[in-house]
Amino acid sequence: MTIPSYWRTRRQRLSLEGEICPHCRRHVFPPRDICPYCGGPAKAAASLSGRGTVYSFSLVHNAPAGFEPYAPYLVAIVKLDEGPLVTAQLTDVSPDEVSIGMPVEMVTRKLREEGEEGLIVYGYKFRPLLQAEAL
Amino acid sequence: MRDVAILGLGQTPVGEHWDLSLRDLGAQAIVSALKDAGIEAPQLLVVGNMLSGSLSHQENLGALLADYAGLRGIEALKVEAACASGAMAVRMAYLAVAGGMVDIAVACGVEKMTDGSSEETTTALAAAADDLFESDQGISFVALNAMLMRRYMHEFGYRREDFAEFAVNAHRNAARNPNAMFRRPITPQAFAEAKMIATPISLLDSAGIGDGAAALVLGPMDLARRLGGAVIRIAASASATDSVALHDRRDPLEVRAIYLSAQRAYAQAGVGPQDIDLFELHDAFTIMSALSLEGAGFAPRGGGVRLALEGEIGLEGRIPISTMGGLKARGHPVGATGVYQIVEAALQLRGQAGENQIPNCRLAMTQNIGGSGANVVTHILERLA
Structure with missing residues (x-):
């Protein structure tokens, strides 16, 4: 990961900033300027709540380069409350506690470290929704 | 033309x-x-x-x-x-x-x-996925397919063991293909006990x-x-795309590009799935076999695994797949795989498939899938003489 690439995606990584389509009113994440649902131009930034449910998940044993120290780790596709699906790691949960449909929320966490001279890459992960217990 | x-x-x-x-x-x-x-x-x-x-x-x-x-x-x-x-x-x-x-x-x-x-190869293969919003999160290419498989099992009520026949069939056929990488049969029990790569995908769900x-x-x-010799006509050549990222699809279990490229190929050749004698599909993972059979019209949604369970994918079944071992057991040299599929389909049509020969075949279909269904190329070959 280069610094320009990290900087360019900071709003997505740190605050799940997507877009809302002014034509069909659907939320779009990641942002892409042309609405994938109606084809109209969509440039209005909109942050997502970060809450959703697990659509599917996997426990990764064989990690790609840079992620080996963290294996095995959980990854998921999360269906956000506003509609879009987002792919991310799960955190603060053990593999046998995860199920499809489980409510989760976005947190900012370290994704990986790129060595002595490299970046510490932060981004979004999802954890079990804490508010559920407080209620 | x-x-x-x-x-x-x-x-x-x-x-x-x-x-x-x-x-x-x-x-x-x-x-x-x-x-x-x-x-x-x-x-x-x-x-x-x-x-x-x-x-x-x-x-x-x-x-x-x-x-x-x-x-x-x-x-x-x-x-x-x-x-x-x-x-x-x-x-x-x-x-x-x-x-x-x-x-x-x-x-x-x-x-x-x-x-x-192994790590370099895993990273290089992940470039088939969305670099910024999939791979960067630590999501391997296997993990994407694993999430498709888990969702499929959840929606249609299958167990992991139900996918075994895809791998067993591929290895059975590869054992008799001199060009295959894994020339030994495997048992359903070996499939059930295989080492996990990204749950629920194991080593034996995955192409080597x-x-x-x-x-x-x-x-x-x-x-x-x-x-002179056997004349093999390319009766159809068609391709179609979908989003690169799985999360950009409205329903990730309906791989639109599989459907579109198959439909375009059927229209070009003037045939339908009922006319196809064998199907070299893209069994990079067992789940992809199921989704290909469904998207190409050989089984209804959720029915791809059932076709395998009913023994219809073997050499004598209704729609033989992976007849020379498939990606699973012939091996998956990634950018070469699509050509192997067509070479094998042509060998079947020429009657040169050896012990795996399907008798009297006339129409063979091949389908090569790039990424998790982002770019799909379908060919139909016809033997004329």
Whole structure:
């Protein structure tokens, strides 16, 4: 990961900033300027709540380069409350506690470290929704 | 547009070829395909490859392979469509011949995968996914397919063991293919106990990666008739795209590009799934076999696994798949795979498939999938004489 690439995606990584389509009113994440649902131009930034449910998940044993120290780790596709699906790691949960449909929320966490001279890459992960217990 | 025929074919065995480089593999396949066709001077070479830049630090494959195959001077280029690079190369060669701009074209798929470490290869393959919003999160290509498989099991009520027949069938057929990488049968029990890569996908759900190259010589139909022998017509060549990221699809279990490319191919050939005698599908993972069978119209949604459970995918079943071992057991030299599929389908139609021969086959379909269904290329081959 280069610094320009990290900087360019900071709003997505740190605050799940997507877009809302002014034509069909659907939320779009990641942002892409042309609405994938109606084809109209969509440039209005909109942050997502970060809450959703697990659509599917996997426990990764064989990690790609840079992620080996963290294996095995959980990854998921999360269906956000506003509609879009987002792919991310799960955190603060053990593999046998995860199920499809489980409510989760976005947190900012370290994704990986790129060595002595490299970046510490932060981004979004999802954890079990804490508010559920407080209620 | 004019009809295009397969004039010749060649392949190297798939495996861990420490003694052969990227260029050796490609040149061997091209030379053997030209020899099979009895042709010395093609005008165009299209190379299908995905990973040469990242794993072998080598691009410019068109010129390199043309040179090493003794074809220096001809027009040559590389095309890339992730794991569908091979069939895409065949399609580009097909378009050139069908359009009349070129008379004889060679399509060669080549991949050298065992020069990199396992982590390097996993990272290079992840480039088929969305770099910024999938791979960057630590999501391997296997993990994406694993999430499709878990969701499929959840929606349609299957267990992991229900997918075993896809792998068992592939290994059974590979055991009798001299060019296959894994030439030993496996049992459902071995499948059930296999080591996990990304749950619920195990080693035995996944295609083995290896080195290999395959090539086809394409030319106009009238030339094929003059050359004699079995005439294999490319009755359809079609491709379609979907979003690269799984999360950008409204329903990730409905792989739109599989459906679209198959429908376009059926329309071109004027046939339907009921007419197809064998289907070389893209079984990179067992879940992809199920989704391909469904998207191409051989089973209803959620019914792909049932087809396997009912024994309909074997050599004597309703729709034989992976007849020479498939990606699973012939091996998956990524950018070469799509050409292997077409070479194998053509061998079946020529009656040269050895112990795996399907009797009296006339129409064969192949489907090569790039990424998690982002770029799908479907061909239908027809034996005329």
